[in-house]
Amino acid sequence: MISMFLLFAAFILYSINRLTNSLCIQKEIPEDRQPKVFRxxxxxxxxxxxxSYVEILYA
Known part of the structure; x- marks a missing residue:
C-alpha cells in the first residue's frame, strides 16, 4: 500500500511542479521569486x- 501511495505522490508532485513552472512562465514571475513560489x-x-495518507491509514 505504501509503495503505491509513494508512486502516486511522486506523480502528483511532478505534475504540480510542471504546472507551477507553466504558471511562472505565463505570469512572468521574476527569477528571484520563483524558488519561493516552488517551495x-x-x-x-x-x-x-x-x-491524505494518514487519513487513508486510519480510516
Whole structure:
C-alpha cells in the first residue's frame, strides 16, 4: 500500500511542479521569486499528501 501511495505522490508532485513552472512562465514571475513560489507550493502539496495518507491509514 505504501509503495503505491509513494508512486502516486511522486506523480502528483511532478505534475504540480510542471504546472507551477507553466504558471511562472505565463505570469512572468521574476527569477528571484520563483524558488519561493516552488517551495511554498511543494510544502503545501506535501502536507496535503501526508494528511491524505494518514487519513487513508486510519480510516
Amino acid at each position: 511554498f507550493i511543494n510544502i503545501s502539496i506535501t502536507i496535503l499528501l501526508l494528511s
